Amino acid sequence: MSNENVRKLDIYGWGSNPPDFLVKTVSSLRDQLVKALSGLKHEGSGSSVVVPIPDVDKIVLPVPKFTVDKTEAIYSFLSQDKKERMRHSYGKSAADFLRVLMVSCSILHFIYFEDFDSCPDYVAFPKDEQEIEELLRYCEKNKVAMYTYGGGTSVVGGVDSSFCKRFYKGVIMCSLERLNRILCVDEESQCVTVEANVTGPQLNQELKTKYHGRWTFRHYPQSYEFASIGGMVSTRNGGHYATQMTRIDHFVQSATLITPRLGKIETPKIPSSGSGLDMNRALICGSEGAFGVVTKVTLKLMKTPKFSQTVRIEFKEENNAVNCVREIVQSGLHPTQCRLISPMEAWLNRVTKSANTFVLLLGFESHILSDFQALFDCCKTIVQKYHGIGLTQQHLTNDKKLMTKRKTKTITKMKKKRKKKMEADALRYGIFGETFETVVTWTSFKALNNAIHACVKQHFHNFNDKKNASEKAPFHLLTYRFTHCYVDGCAPYYTLLVHYKRKEKESAKAYCKRVLNDWTLLKTKLNECIVNNNGAATHHHAVGVDHRKAYWEEIGHRNVQVLQALKHYLDPNWICNPGVLIPLPKENIDIHSSLPISSKL
Known part of the structure; x- marks a missing residue:
C-alpha cells in the first residue's frame, strides 16, 4: 500500500494548522508556567506575542550553489521549490524553532538566506532504491553532501548541514517520502x-x-x-x-x-x-x-493488547520512590508502564494536585490476561516497603478497563502531539522549553541527578556575571521523569522551562538570538556533566550533531576510530550525513584527547 496523502510537518512547529484547543490554551499555558517559574507566585496574565509566526512568503532564498544538468539521471526527481528547501532545513528541537523564528524576526521586508544557513541547495525525492543509488553516485562524483530526511522529527541536529557546507560544493537533502509502501x-x-x-x-x-x-x-x-x-x-x-x-x-x-x-x-x-x-x-x-x-x-x-491496567502510586521522598522502581524492575515482573515523575512535572501535567509528591505510574497490558491482580499483589509488597501510597484493592478495581487499540493509539498520539505543539507555540510567548535525557546505572543515578540540578542552578546563578550585570536571571524550572527502566539502570528524561523576558527596545530577532546562545552554552555544560557522571550521551534522542562530542567521550577514541574506518570503507568520499555521529577528517578533531564538548554554533 502506498499513501500519497501522508501529512507533512510545517517549517515551524509540529503538525499543520494548530487545532482550536491549542490556540485557546497557549495563553493559559503561559500563565501557568510563569506561575510555576516565579516560585508559584502569580506574575499576572496576558498573552502578548513575544515573537511573530514565520512568514514564509517573505523569505528569499538564494539560487543553489551548483547546477544539475538536465541530462543527469537525478534531474527528474530534484526540486528547487522554496518551501520544500525550507521544510527540509531544520529538525524540531527548541533550538531549531529559535533559528526559524530568527529568520521571521528580521526588520527587513524580505529576509535573506544568511539567517537560514541550514537550507539545502536541492531536495531530492527518489521513488525507489535505484534512484537512491543514482543520487549517491552523483554526489560522490561531484563532491556534494547528501543528508537523508525521513519524517523530519530530529531534535539533535540530525539534518543540520550548516556546519559542514564549507567542505562540500553543495548539499542535497534526500527526502524519502515517496518510499512509503x-x-x-x-x-x-x-x-x-x-x-x-x-x-x-x-x-x-x-x-x-x-x-x-x-x-x-x-x-x-x-x-x-x-x-x-x-x-x-x-x-x-x-x-x-x-x-x-x-x-x-x-x-x-x-x-x-x-x-x-x-x-x-x-x-x-x-x-x-x-x-x-x-x-x-x-x-x-x-x-x-x-x-x-x-x-x-x-x-x-x-x-494487539485487549486489556490494560495502570495505577498511580505516590511517594513523599525521592530515595524511596527511586528504590521502589528499581526493585520492581529487578523483580522480573516486566511492567509495560513504569514511569516515575518528579513532583513539579507531575503537578504541571495535572497528574497530582500537589507539587511535593513523586508519582509512579505502574501498569501492565496483555492480549489474553484480563486480571492483573496477582502482578499488582507482587508489587504491593515492594511499594509498602518504601512507603508508597495508592496501590490498594479499590484502586485496582476502579482502574481496570478493557482497552481497544483505537482508543490507546488516539490517546497516546494526541497527548504527545499536544505537548510538542504547545512547546513550539509557548516559545513564541516567552516560555523556552527543552528536554534532554540519558541512561545511567542505579548506582550512579543519584550523583548524576544531583550534578545536573547543580549544573542548571549554577548556570543561572552566574547569569549576572555576564556583560550586563544589571540583567536579572530568568525564572527557570527543571523537572524529570523515568521514561524507561532496566535491571541495571534507568533513563531519566529532563524538562527545562525558562521564562525569558524580552527586554525593552530589544528586537524579536535579538531576543531569539539571546535565548539560543544561552541554551547553547547550557547544553554544552549539560553534555559534559552527563558524560562526566557516567551517563550516556543519549538514551533515545539520537546523537546527531548536538551530542556527537559527548558520544565520542562516552565510547572512547579507539571506538571512534573503528567507526571512522567503517565510514571510510562504506562511504569513502564522506558524502552521507557528514558530521553526524562521526567526525569528518577535515575537521581535524583530536579524538585521542579528552575534549571539552563545544557548541555547534
Missing part, C-alpha cells in the same frame, strides 16, 4: 516489511483495516505521528514499553541499507541469529545515515 505481511511469522518512510499510524491503520487489528506495531515514540520507521531504526529511538522492548531495534528482524561504495546491503530475515556480529545493530540500527540510506525494514509485530 507497506510491502508484505507474514501472518504466520507475525512480521511486516515496509519501505523506510512508512509511519507508525500508517502501518497500524493498514493492520487494522486489512487484518482486523489482530496485530499492531506496538512502538510509540513521542514523534509517533510523523516519524518514519526508517528514521526510527537509524536513530534507535525509544517507544511505548518502559521495560524490556524499549527501543525500535528490539522489533527489527532485518533491514536494507544502500551505501555509496557497496551498493545494497541486506541483513537476513532470521528471528535471532547467533552467528557472529548482529549486523542489524552493528551496521544499521543507530547509524543515523552515516553509512548510507535505510530503504526497507522488516519488523516483528505484536498481538
Whole structure:
C-alpha cells in the first residue's frame, strides 16, 4: 500500500494548522508556567506575542550553489521549490524553532538566506532504491553532501548541514517520502516489511483495516505521528514499553541499507541469529545515515493488547520512590508502564494536585490476561516497603478497563502531539522549553541527578556575571521523569522551562538570538556533566550533531576510530550525513584527547 496523502510537518512547529484547543490554551499555558517559574507566585496574565509566526512568503532564498544538468539521471526527481528547501532545513528541537523564528524576526521586508544557513541547495525525492543509488553516485562524483530526511522529527541536529557546507560544493537533502509502501505481511511469522518512510499510524491503520487489528506495531515514540520507521531504526529511538522492548531495534528482524561504495546491503530475515556480529545493530540500527540510506525494514509485530491496567502510586521522598522502581524492575515482573515523575512535572501535567509528591505510574497490558491482580499483589509488597501510597484493592478495581487499540493509539498520539505543539507555540510567548535525557546505572543515578540540578542552578546563578550585570536571571524550572527502566539502570528524561523576558527596545530577532546562545552554552555544560557522571550521551534522542562530542567521550577514541574506518570503507568520499555521529577528517578533531564538548554554533 502506498499513501500519497501522508501529512507533512510545517517549517515551524509540529503538525499543520494548530487545532482550536491549542490556540485557546497557549495563553493559559503561559500563565501557568510563569506561575510555576516565579516560585508559584502569580506574575499576572496576558498573552502578548513575544515573537511573530514565520512568514514564509517573505523569505528569499538564494539560487543553489551548483547546477544539475538536465541530462543527469537525478534531474527528474530534484526540486528547487522554496518551501520544500525550507521544510527540509531544520529538525524540531527548541533550538531549531529559535533559528526559524530568527529568520521571521528580521526588520527587513524580505529576509535573506544568511539567517537560514541550514537550507539545502536541492531536495531530492527518489521513488525507489535505484534512484537512491543514482543520487549517491552523483554526489560522490561531484563532491556534494547528501543528508537523508525521513519524517523530519530530529531534535539533535540530525539534518543540520550548516556546519559542514564549507567542505562540500553543495548539499542535497534526500527526502524519502515517496518510499512509503507497506510491502508484505507474514501472518504466520507475525512480521511486516515496509519501505523506510512508512509511519507508525500508517502501518497500524493498514493492520487494522486489512487484518482486523489482530496485530499492531506496538512502538510509540513521542514523534509517533510523523516519524518514519526508517528514521526510527537509524536513530534507535525509544517507544511505548518502559521495560524490556524499549527501543525500535528490539522489533527489527532485518533491514536494507544502500551505501555509496557497496551498493545494497541486506541483513537476513532470521528471528535471532547467533552467528557472529548482529549486523542489524552493528551496521544499521543507530547509524543515523552515516553509512548510507535505510530503504526497507522488516519488523516483528505484536498481538494487539485487549486489556490494560495502570495505577498511580505516590511517594513523599525521592530515595524511596527511586528504590521502589528499581526493585520492581529487578523483580522480573516486566511492567509495560513504569514511569516515575518528579513532583513539579507531575503537578504541571495535572497528574497530582500537589507539587511535593513523586508519582509512579505502574501498569501492565496483555492480549489474553484480563486480571492483573496477582502482578499488582507482587508489587504491593515492594511499594509498602518504601512507603508508597495508592496501590490498594479499590484502586485496582476502579482502574481496570478493557482497552481497544483505537482508543490507546488516539490517546497516546494526541497527548504527545499536544505537548510538542504547545512547546513550539509557548516559545513564541516567552516560555523556552527543552528536554534532554540519558541512561545511567542505579548506582550512579543519584550523583548524576544531583550534578545536573547543580549544573542548571549554577548556570543561572552566574547569569549576572555576564556583560550586563544589571540583567536579572530568568525564572527557570527543571523537572524529570523515568521514561524507561532496566535491571541495571534507568533513563531519566529532563524538562527545562525558562521564562525569558524580552527586554525593552530589544528586537524579536535579538531576543531569539539571546535565548539560543544561552541554551547553547547550557547544553554544552549539560553534555559534559552527563558524560562526566557516567551517563550516556543519549538514551533515545539520537546523537546527531548536538551530542556527537559527548558520544565520542562516552565510547572512547579507539571506538571512534573503528567507526571512522567503517565510514571510510562504506562511504569513502564522506558524502552521507557528514558530521553526524562521526567526525569528518577535515575537521581535524583530536579524538585521542579528552575534549571539552563545544557548541555547534
